[in-house]
Amino acid sequence: MKSVLKNRLAWPVIALVALLAVNQIFRGDFLSLRMQDGHLYGSIIDIMRNGAPTILIALGMTLVIASRGIDLSVGAVVAIAGAASCAYIAASPEPASPATAAVAVVIAVVAGLVLGVWNGFLVSTIGVQPIIATLVLMTAGRGIAQLITDGQIVSVTNDSYKAIGAGYLFTLPISILITAVVFILAAVLTRRTALGTLIEAVGINPVASRLAGLRARNIIWIVYIFSAFCAAIAGLMISSNVTAADANNAGLYIEMDAILAVVIGGTSLAGGRYSLVGTVVGAFIIQTLTTTVYTLGIPPEVTLVFKALVVLTVCLLQAPKARNLLRNLKPASPLRTKEKVAV
Amino acid sequence: MAAHVVQNLPRAATARINTEKISRMNELAPVVEMTGIAIGFPGVKALDDVSFRLFPGEVHALMGENGAGKSTLIKALTGVYTIDSGRITVLGQQKNFSTPAESQAAGVSTVYQEVNLCPNLTVEENVLLGREPRRRGSIDWRSVRTRTREVLAQLHLEHVDPGSLLSEHSIAVQQLIAIARSVEVNAKVLVLDEPTSSLDADEVNQLFRVIRDLRDRGVAILFVSHFLEQVYELSDRMTVLRNGKLVGEYMTRELSRMNLISKMIGKDLEVLEELDQASARSQARLAAGAQPFMQAEGLGRKGSVSGVNLSIYPGEVVGLAGLLGAGRTETARLLFGADKSDEGSIKVKGQPLKLRSPRTAIDHGIGFCSEDRKEEGLIGDLTVRDNLVLAMQATKGWARRIPRRVQDELVAEFIETLDIRPANPDALIRNLSGGNQQKVLLARWMVTSPDLLILDEPTRGIDIGAKTQIQKLVNRLASEGMSILFISSELEEVLRLSDRIAIIKDRAMVAEISNDDVSVEDVLTVIAGGAQ
Numbered sequence: 029m030k031s032v033l034k035n036r037l038a039w040p041v042i043a044l045v046a047l048l049a050v051n052q053i054f055r056g057d058f059l060s061l062r063m064q065d066g067h068l069y070g071s072i073i074d075i076m077r078n079g080a081p082t083i084l085i086a087l088g089m090t091l092v093i094a095s096r097g098i099d100l101s102v103g104a105v106v107a108i109a110g111a112a113s114c115a116y117i118a119a120s121p122e123p124a125s126p127a128t129a130a131v132a133v134v135i136a137v138v139a140g141l142v143l144g145v146w147n148g149f150l151v152s153t154i155g156v157q158p159i160i161a162t163l164v165l166m167t168a169g170r171g172i173a174q175l176i177t178d179g180q181i182v183s184v185t186n187d188s189y190k191a192i193g194a195g196y197l198f199t200l201p202i203s204i205l206i207t208a209v210v211f212i213l214a215a216v217l218t219r220r221t222a223l224g225t226l227i228e229a230v231g232i233n234p235v236a237s238r239l240a241g242l243r244a245r246n247i248i249w250i251v252y253i254f255s256a257f258c259a260a261i262a263g264l265m266i267s268s269n270v271t272a273a274d275a276n277n278a279g280l281y282i283e284m285d286a287i288l289a290v291v292i293g294g295t296s297l298a299g300g301r302y303s304l305v306g307t308v309v310g311a312f313i314i315q316t317l318t319t320t321v322y323t324l325g326i327p328p329e330v331t332l333v334f335k336a337l338v339v340l341t342v343c344l345l346q347a348p349k350a351r352n353l354l355r356n357l358k359p360a361s362p363l364r365t366k367e368k369v370a371v
Numbered sequence: 372m373a374a375h376v377v378q379n380l381p382r383a384a385t386a387r388i389n390t391e392k393i394s395r396m397n398e399l400a401p402v403v404e405m406t407g408i409a410i411g412f413p414g415v416k417a418l419d420d421v422s423f424r425l426f427p428g429e430v431h432a433l434m435g436e437n438g439a440g441k442s443t444l445i446k447a448l449t450g451v452y453t454i455d456s457g458r459i460t461v462l463g464q465q466k467n468f469s470t471p472a473e474s475q476a477a478g479v480s481t482v483y484q485e486v487n488l489c490p491n492l493t494v495e496e497n498v499l500l501g502r503e504p505r506r507r508g509s510i511d512w513r514s515v516r517t518r519t520r521e522v523l524a525q526l527h528l529e530h531v532d533p534g535s536l537l538s539e540h541s542i543a544v545q546q547l548i549a550i551a552r553s554v555e556v557n558a559k560v561l562v563l564d565e566p567t568s569s570l571d572a573d574e575v576n577q578l579f580r581v582i583r584d585l586r587d588r589g590v591a592i593l594f595v596s597h598f599l600e601q602v603y604e605l606s607d608r609m610t611v612l613r614n615g616k617l618v619g620e621y622m623t624r625e626l627s628r629m630n631l632i633s634k635m636i637g638k639d640l641e642v643l644e645e646l647d648q649a650s651a652r653s654q655a656r657l658a659a660g661a662q663p664f665m666q667a668e669g670l671g672r673k674g675s676v677s678g679v680n681l682s683i684y685p686g687e688v689v690g691l692a693g694l695l696g697a698g699r700t701e702t703a704r705l706l707f708g709a710d711k712s713d714e715g716s717i718k719v720k721g722q723p724l725k726l727r728s729p730r731t732a733i734d735h736g737i738g739f740c741s742e743d744r745k746e747e748g749l750i751g752d753l754t755v756r757d758n759l760v761l762a763m764q765a766t767k768g769w770a771r772r773i774p775r776r777v778q779d780e781l782v783a784e785f786i787e788t789l790d791i792r793p794a795n796p797d798a799l800i801r802n803l804s805g806g807n808q809q810k811v812l813l814a815r816w817m818v819t820s821p822d823l824l825i826l827d828e829p830t831r832g833i834d835i836g837a838k839t840q841i842q843k844l845v846n847r848l849a850s851e852g853m854s855i856l857f858i859s860s861e862l863e864e865v866l867r868l869s870d871r872i873a874i875i876k877d878r879a880m881v882a883e884i885s886n887d888d889v890s891v892e893d894v895l896t897v898i899a900g901g902a903q
Contacts, residue, residue, distance in 0.1 A: 222764045222772040225757050229750045236747050239709060240815065241733040241765040250769075300752045 036294040039345045040309045043292075043338070047316045051323050058323070068199045071319060079315030080203040081106070081262035083308055085282055086289035087214050088255030090307045093290050095251045096231045096299030097151060097158035102259040102286060104169020105143050106279025109136035109263030111176040114273035117184040129188035133264060140260025143169070144253035152248040166283070173275035183272040193269030203265050210258060215304055217254075224302075227251060231299030285314055292342050313342065400463060401426050402559050402591040403448065403479070408457035410443055417443040420457075421617045423610050425560060430582060430592045432606035432623070435635055440615040441595055445562055448593075449481045450474035462559060480553030481562040488549055490538035495519040497537050498552050522551045526581050543574030547581060554585070561585060562593045567601055579605055599628055599895065611635060632863060632891055661685060662721055664822050664854045665737070667706060669715035671879075675701040677714065678879045683823060683854045688845060690869030690886070691858040692894055698878035699858045700742055703825050706856065707739040708732040733766060738816030742828035742858070744805070748812045751801035755791065755811055756782045758800045762815050785814035790840060806837025813844065823854040830864065842868060862891045 051058040051071070061070035085102045092099045113132035120128045143165060150161035195202040218224030229237045230244045237244060262282070267273045291297060292313055293306030317338055321331045344350040403425040410418040418440045425431050433441045446452040448459065450468030459466050461477045468474045471481075488497045495515050504514040519533040526547055537545060546566055553561055563582070567575050582605060586592055596602055602609065603623060611618040611634045618634050626634075663682040671677030676698040683689050691699050704710045706717070708726030717724050719735050726732050729739065741747035750758055759782050760773055767773065773781075782796040789810040793803075800808055809829060816824055826845070830838040845868055849855050859865050865872060866889060874882040874897050882897050 220772065221770050222767070223769040225753065225761075226764070226769050228753060229757070229761060232750045232752045233746070236741075236750055237761075237765075239707075239729050239739060239741060239747055240762045241730045242761070243730060243765070247769065 036303060037306050037309065039342060040292055040294060040306055040313060043342045043345075044309055044313050044316065047313065047320055047338075051316070051320055054323050063199070066199060067196045073201065073204075075312065075315045075319055076204050076207075077201045078318075079311050080201075080207045081265050081279070082282060082285050082289060082314065083207050083311040084210055084258045084262040084265070085255075085279075086286040086293075086307045086311045087211060087304060088251075088258030089283075089286040090290050090293070090295055090302050090304055091214070091218065091227055091251040092158070092255045093287070093295055093297060094227050094231045094299055094302035095248055096234065097248065097251065098287070098297075099147065099162045099252060099255045100159065100283050101143070101147060101162040101165035101169055102255060102262075102283045103279040103281065104166050104173070105140055105256050105259035106263035106266060106282060107173035107273075107275050108143065108169055108176065109140050109260035110267030110273040110278045111173040111182070111275050112136050112139045113189070113264060114182040114184050114267055115176050117186055117189060118182050123184060124186050126188040129186050132189060133192070136260050136264050137257065140256045140263070141253055143260075144256030145249070147256060148249035148252035151252060152245040170275060173273075173278075177273055177275045179275070181272050181274050185271065189268050190271055191268070193265045193267075203269075206261065206265070210261060211304065211308065214254070218304075223247070223250065228301055232301075285311075288339060289314055292339065313338075399426055399428075402462060403593075404458075404460045405444070405448065406458045408444065408447055408459070409455045410447060410452055411455055417615050418447070418454075419615045421612065421615070423617075424620075425591045425593055427559070427589045427591050428586055429607045430586055430594050430605050432602045432609040433593060433595045433612065434602065434609050434631065435612035435618075439612040439635070441612060442564065443615070444612065445481070445564055445593070445595065448474065448560075449479060449562060475556070478557075478559035479562065480556060480558035480560065481564065482546060482549045482553065482566055483564050488537055488545065488552070490545075491536065493534050493536055494523075494531055494540070494548055495533035497548060498522060498533075498555055500552075502556075518555070519551075522555045523548075525554060526551050526584070527577075541574070543570045543577065546570070547578065550581060550585075558590065560591045560593065562595075564595050566594075567596055567598060575601065599631070599891075603628070628892060635863075663718075664720060665706070666718040666721075667715065668718075670702075670705055670712050670717060671714040672701070672705055672710055672712050675710065676705065676875070676878045676880075679705065679715065679875075680880060681706075681873055681883070683856060685822065685854055686849055686852045687871070688849045688855045688857055688869045690865035690872040691856060691875060692862055692865050692872050693875035697875045699875050700827055701878070702875060702880070703739065703827050703856065703858055706732075707737060707825055709739065730765075733762065733819070733821075736822035737825065738762070738819060738821035738823070739825040740809075740812050740816065740827060740829055742831065744808055744812065749800055749808055752799060754797045755786075755800050755803070756796040758811050759785060759796075759814050760818065763818050766819065781818050785811075785817065789814055789844070804833070804837075806833035806841075809833055809837065809841065813841065817848070821853065823856065824848065825856040825858075827858045828860065829857075830859065830861070862894055866891060866894070 048059065055071075058071050061068055061072065063069075085106075089099055089102065113136040116132045116135050117123050117128055120131075122128050147162055147165060150156045150164070151158050154161075191202055192206070193203055197205055218227065226237075226242060226247050229240075229242060230247055234244060259279070263279060266278050287297075289310035290302075290307050292310035293303055293308070294310075295302040295306060314335075317335050321334060326334055401424040403423070405421070405423040408418050408421045408423070409416070421440065421444060423433075423444060433444065435441050443452065447454050448468075450471045450473050453467075453469050459468065461479065464477075466473070466477055468477070474481075489500070492500070498519045499515055503510045504518065505511055506514075516533055523529065523531055523533065528544070528547055528551065531540065531544060531548070537548065540548070550561070566578060570578060579601075582592060582594070594602070594606055606623045608620065609623055609626070609631070610620045611631065613635060621631075661684055663684050665681075665683045667679050667681045669677075670679040670681075679702050681689070681702075691702065693699050701710070705712045705726075708729050708731050711727065717726060719737075724731070724735060732739070745751070750761065753761075756778055760778055764773055779796070785791065786794045786796065791803075791807050791810050791814070800811060803811070813826075813829065829845075830841050833841075842864065845855055845857060849870075857865060857868055866886065869886050872884050872886055872889065872894065873880055874884070874894065876897075884893075884897070
């Protein structure tokens with residue numbers, strides 16, 4: 029039991045299970061799944077589908093944070109990707125054809141990759157601090173998105189495009205499948221190659237890594253490109269789900285949820301060792317919390333406070349200092365206080 | 372050995388030495404008396420039954436190789452470490468220090484190698500920090516100023532403006548101001564840990580004048596220095612430690628330098644035997660008349676070192692000697708491309724090479740173990756395995772991961788041959804002891820089979836067992852044909868291992884000598900005189 033608790037994933041998983049249990053207690057049918065018209069329905073599926081964009085972005089963010097960086101621009105990339113694809117579809121001669129949707133997807137992904145290259149360039153080549161480098165795009169990006177959409181909300185009517193965020197395949201929402209594919213891609217990319225270890229090495233000790241012959245520049249470039257790639261896919265998902273591009277509000281504050289998911293998942297903001305599974309669990313916790321708030325009927329005014337409390341608890345449980353405090357409190361607390369008083 | 376020497380001092384420290392000085396001292400009670408001190412760390416016995424005494428009005432040098440237990444003993448006295456057993460009395464009172472503050476309150480002041488003051492505060496603020504004279508609750512700046520002036524005057528520092536920022540002054544003056552701080556509290560005992568390591572000759576003289584003044588005023592001074600000459604110039608007595616044990620207490624003027632060194636090193640037959648191998652290697656090289664693996668000509672970098680002329684032949688150990696801060700590490704960094712040189716040239720295997728980054732050097736068969744293991748060597752949160760294959764993986768690039776099977780074989784091989792403990796490839800490297808960490812870092816380079824391995828202080832701060840193992844390893848690698856540039860503060864170690872010795876002084880290379888019957892004093896003479 030003790031060794032299980034020492035695992036970095038232990039507390040996030042316990043928190044997630046506890047949250048799901050609370051929901052199940054208050055709403056008996058919470059964990060049940062049902063089939064309807066060949067589609068799988070249920071609260072769990074809703075949580076996964078609604079959380080898909082956050083999970084995607086958090087996956088990219090995990091690698092960035094592991095390399096000692098941070099990417100604040102993901103929300104802006106979401107907006108730009110959505111704006112670019114929707115603007116293309118809206119302006120194309122055949123706005124409803126699947127081919128148009130396909131080109132729109134390519135445009136969004138390429139836009140994301142270009143933005144990732146820009147972030148990576150600022151951080152790895154120019155040496156701008158990651159928080160500042162990505163702040164540039166965070167603020168400028170919304171402007172770029174507005175330029176693309178001409179300041180309007182661009183609506184599109186294209187069934188193929190709509191399927192990305194709202195469609196089903198093999199009984200499951202397509203957005204969940206896409207997220208699963210990106211997760212596997214990230215896991216293979218980092219753990220089947222040496223990339224994961226090298227990202228961690230750069231994140232833990234950049235000086236020693238350089239002296240061991242590591243070319244940190246390439247590695248940092250890769251993580252920012254991957255992060256922007258994930259954000260672009262999330263941007264497609266979000267705009268597809270509402271069949272419109274909203275330059276102002278698409279992906280607003282999503283970087284905060286993503287960073288939170290990474291931290292809850294046990295990856296330190298100081299860089300170094302990371303856990304993709306932890307990040308996914310973290311993102312689920314955040315999404316399940318939102319659902320729990322509705323299940324419990326918590327008034328909307330205190331929703332954010334409730335969320336904050338749960339997140340604080342999970343983070344405290346992970347902090348070594350807080351854990352030591354807790355451990356010391358349990359068995360010998362009366363004695364210890366006495367000793368202190370005597371001194 | 373001199374008959375006066377007292378081996379294993381009796382616990383009731385009544386020395387039977389017939390010298391005037393000692394008999395005068397015997398009339399005085401020691402200010403500090405440490406008896407049977409033992410301190411252990413996991414896996415290491417840092418101090419084992421060590422006794423030490425310090426009389427008022429003397430400069431007492433604590434001598435020993437790195438890792439002998441000098442700093443541990445000091446830290447026991449200054450309350451940084453708590454002792455496992457033994458007794459410490461200060462001014463006749465038994466003390467059980469558990470914090471530095473308690474030690475300070477008992478009258479023990481310490482000045483460390485790195486100045487432990489606040490550079491962005493003024494001189495007077497530093498001198499009186501935490502005990503500023505007050506008037507009606509607020510700091511009385513006028514008395515702060517007068518009090519500081521008085522103290523500075525005692526140390527011949529009249530020219531220092533009490534209102535100036537500490538950072539405006541040289542390290543030497545900052546160190547004197549740190550001493551001023553302890554004078555201000557009227558310390559009975561002053562501990563100086565390597566105070567001269569970053570000072571030039573004039574500054575050393577200034578510091579020594581102050582130390583002698585304080586001694587004449589009855590302060591007991593404990594002095595630790597790597598510089599033998601300074602120890603002989605300044606100290607009245609010395610206590611020698613080796614491997615955490617007491618060797619003995621001696622009058623400085625009765626112990627010759629060579630005797631001191633043999634006491635510090637002890638007799639290490641194993642390594643002495645291998646010395647023969649070293650000379651055999653050297654002859655083999657001469658016979659072959661081979662081409663040097665690496666040649667540096669007039670290599671230098673602005674603000675770092677200049678005029679480094681160095682040839683390193685295959686299968687040869689070249690020692691790089693010089694005082695701390697003389698430019699040894701800087702030289703190593705230039706040869707590895709960790710810093711870019713801006714003058715001179717490097718040839719590798721006869722071909723000119725521009726070293727732009729460590730990676731260029733690695734691609735040409737050069738490896739470098741930094742002296743700063745923690746900051747520049749270890750990836751602390753990764754496993755032994757990841758750390759061990761890191762350099763090899765870096766040269767392959769991220770896309771071509773070294774297969775797990777190959778990793779397992781390599782790691783198992785090196786854990787076995789280098790006796791790395793614990794023998795667990797998946798242990799986090801930060802949990803290993805210093806010696807084992809060093810072995811993993813050596814293995815990191817050995818798996819890349821470099822032609823030249825630059826080792827900067829590879830044996831610093833590690834226990835004596837690991838140290839001998841690493842020295843043996845250096846010998847073995849060289850006999851297998853690897854070139855080694857060996858940098859160490861311990862001249863004895865450099866002498867034992869090297870075929871040739873290059874001497875760096877004042878940030879320039881001053882001499883290169885072949886290591887045939889060269890003594891520590893020979894090298895020290897070069898360092899002191901700078902003559903060929």
